[in-house]
Every structure is written in C-alpha cells, then in structure tokens.
Amino acid sequence: MSGKLCDVCRESPPVYRQAYSGVSFCAECFKESIEKRVRRTISRYSLLREDDRILVAVSGGKDSLSLLKILARIERDFPRASLVAVSIDEGIPGYRDEALRLAAELCRRLRVEHRVYSFKELFGAGLTDARESGVLKRLGLGPCTLCGVWRRKSISLAARELKATVVATAHTLDDIVQTYLMDMLRGEFPKAPIGLRREGDGIIPRVSPLRLIPEEEVVLYAYLSRIPFQETPCPNAQDSQRDLVRSFLAHFDARYPGSLFAALKAIESRIETREGALTHCKVCGEPTSRSLCRSCELEGLVSHILGETRQLVGPDVGVDDV
Numbered sequence: 514m515s516g517k518l519c520d521v522c523r524e525s526p527p528v529y530r531q532a533y534s535g536v537s538f539c540a541e542c543f544k545e546s547i548e549k550r551v552r553r554t555i556s557r558y559s560l561l562r563e564d565d566r567i568l569v570a571v572s573g574g575k576d577s578l579s580l581l582k583i584l585a586r587i588e589r590d591f592p593r594a595s596l597v598a599v600s601i602d603e604g605i606p607g608y609r610d611e612a613l614r615l616a617a618e619l620c621r622r623l624r625v626e627h628r629v630y631s632f633k634e635l636f637g638a639g640l641t642d643a644r645e646s647g648v649l650k651r652l653g654l655g656p657c658t659l660c661g662v663w664r665r666k667s668i669s670l671a672a673r674e675l676k677a678t679v680v681a682t683a684h685t686l687d688d689i690v691q692t693y694l695m696d697m698l699r700g701e702f703p704k705a706p707i708g709l710r711r712e713g714d715g716i717i718p719r720v721s722p723l724r725l726i727p728e729e730e731v732v733l734y735a736y737l738s739r740i741p742f743q744e745t746p747c748p749n750a751q752d753s754q755r756d757l758v759r760s761f762l763a764h765f766d767a768r769y770p771g772s773l774f775a776a777l778k779a780i781e782s783r784i785e786t787r788e789g790a791l792t793h794c795k796v797c798g799e800p801t802s803r804s805l806c807r808s809c810e811l812e813g814l815v816s817h818i819l820g821e822t823r824q825l826v827g828p829d830v831g832v833d834d835v
C-alpha cells in the first residue's frame with residue numbers, strides 16, 4: 514500500500530483494504546466508517562428507539578467492548594436514551610477476573626454505569642463449582658451449554674431489574690451466519706432472524722447492532738481504538754462444531770469476499786417468523802416455548818444433584834480430610 518492514500522480522505526496512508534468493497538481506509542476513516550455503518554444498521558432495522566434504556570451485555574472481549582464504545586458515542590446524540598453495561602461472572606476463577614476488570618475500566622472511561630451479576634448469586638453455583646461437582650457429567654452436558662443457558666437467563670434477569678427496554682449483544686456478521694449455517698447442518702432452517710427487534714408479551718427484545726460488521730473489522734476497530742480486551746479464550750471453550758463452521762466460513766469469505774453478506778441476506782429473506790408460539794415458564798415467568806424454561810430445568814437438576822453431593826459428603830468433612 515506504499516505511496517497510496519486513503520480512498521476516503523485522500524490524506525493519510527491506508528491501514529486496511531476492504532476486500533468486498535475495494536475501498537482502502539486510513540485508521541481514522543476506518544473507525545468512522547464502522548461507527549457510521551452501526552448507525553445505519555440501527556436505523557435500517559429499527560433496532561433502537563430514542564428513549565430506550567439499553568442494556569449492553571459486556572463480556573470483556575473485543576466485540577462487546579467495541580460495541581459498548583460505539584453505542585456510548587451514538588447515545589450522546591439521543592438525550593432521552595440511557596445505557597447500562599452488564600457483565601456476567603460465570604464463576605471461572607482466574608479467567609473471568611481479567612475480563613471483568615477490562616470491562617469495568619472501559620465503563621469508567623466512557624462514564625457508563627456497570628453492573629456485575631454472578632451465577633453463584635443467581636443460581637447458587639458458579640460454572641467451575643458445577644463442573645467440579647460432577648453435575649455436568651451426570652447431566653451429559655458440556656460446560657458451554659449450561660453457561661450459555663445461564664448467561665442468557667442472567668441477562669434477562671438483569672434487564673428486568675435494571676428496567677432496560679432492550680438488550681444489545683455484540684454478535685457480528687460472522688457469528689450470525691455461523692449460527693444459521695449450524696442450524697441448517699442440523700437439518701433445521703433458522704426459525705427467527707438473530708438480533709432483530711421483536712417485541713412481544715413479556716419479552717425484552719435483543720438486538721445486534723454489529724450484525725453487518727465482519728469479525729475481522731471488529732478486531733481492527735478495537736485495536737485502532739486502543740481498547741484493551743481479553744485475548745485468552747475461555748478455558749472451557751470446546752465448541753468444536755462452531756469452530757469448524759467458523760474456519761470454513763472465514764476461509765471461504767477470504768477467497769470470495771462478500772460471501773457472508775450474501776448468505777445473511779439470502780437466509781434472512783427466507784425466514785418466516787412464526788409468532789405466538791411462546792408461553793411463560795411456570796417457575797420464573799420468562800417467555801419460553803415449553804412449560805418450564807431450559808434455565809429453570811437445568812437450575813433444578815443442578816441444585817438437586819449438588820444437594821445430593823453435599824449430603825453424601827456430609828457437613829463436617831473439611832478440606833484437610835480430602
């Protein structure tokens with residue numbers, strides 16, 4: 514790229530060439546183009562309203578921290594809107610601590626309220642407790658399954674408590690196409706578009722403002738914006754199905770730029786959203802398609818087995834006896 518200039522400002526040297534558009538960007542113009550595209554995504558799909566109280570789910574990874582930064586900027590133009598960042602502490606000692614610190618630090622810098630909710634206080638056990646107790650093995654579940662269900666539930670509980678009107682998650686274009694493709698590889702066509710606003714009885718809608726930003730551009734945005742983010746993957750991560758699909762799509766899109774956009778468009782134009790299939794969980798009242806939501810079902814099973822284990826071990830067996 515030596516000797517060439519940014520295609521937008523024609524002043525600074527480019528740092529990134531967008532293969533699917535052919536445009537080369539300098540650092541400043543690139544960051545601006547990402548923020549602009551997020552604004553356009555929000556208005557094109559009507560993701561946010563002027564008076565929303567937006568809960569941003571912040572894990573401490575690059576995607577969620579970038580989303581928080583972009584939304585904090587956009588929110589300044591909407592005085593009736595407010596932002597609150599929520600992080601979930603899954604109880605994975607040594608891993609989550611750094612991410613929570615990075616999330617808290619960025620929230621301070623951006624002056625965004627930050628709240629942390631933990632599995633331990635919400636469900637009575639952290640993820641590592643649940644794994645070490647043998648509960649997951651007995652249920653035949655991987656740690657990521659329980660974690661995913663509980664994280665979703667934690668965010669819903671937080672949204673209710675904080676009176677949020679919408680939840681913003683950091684799913685990127687890549688994440689969404691991966692999920693659609695995984696659905697199809699399991700023999701099911703996606704039932705609902707991911708990250709588009711759907712209001713309904715008792716539902717706090719979830720939206721994905723980064724749904725038209727490729728993963729590699731989010732990484733570059735975080736890097737150019739000097740957002741420190743956690744790079745160590747979760748020690749439990751072993752979603753081998755998603756890893757395969759992710760690497761296939763990334764290779765394919767590198768060879769044939771624009772494929773991810775094309776897939777998203779083609780799939781979403783054929784999704785027929787069926788409304789009215791939801792009822793409410795008889796325990797927690799959250800919307801679900803069954804009588805007991807998946808989270809309450811797992812919570813019941815886990816606490817039942819943990820209770821049994823505690824009884825077997827007995828109350829007076831100390832650490833020294835093990």
Ligand SMILES: [Zn+2]
Pocket residue numbers: 519520521522523524525538539540541542543
């Ligand atoms: Zn430029």
Ligand SMILES: [Zn+2]
Pocket residue numbers: 794795796797798799805806807808809810
């Ligand atoms: Zn429930």
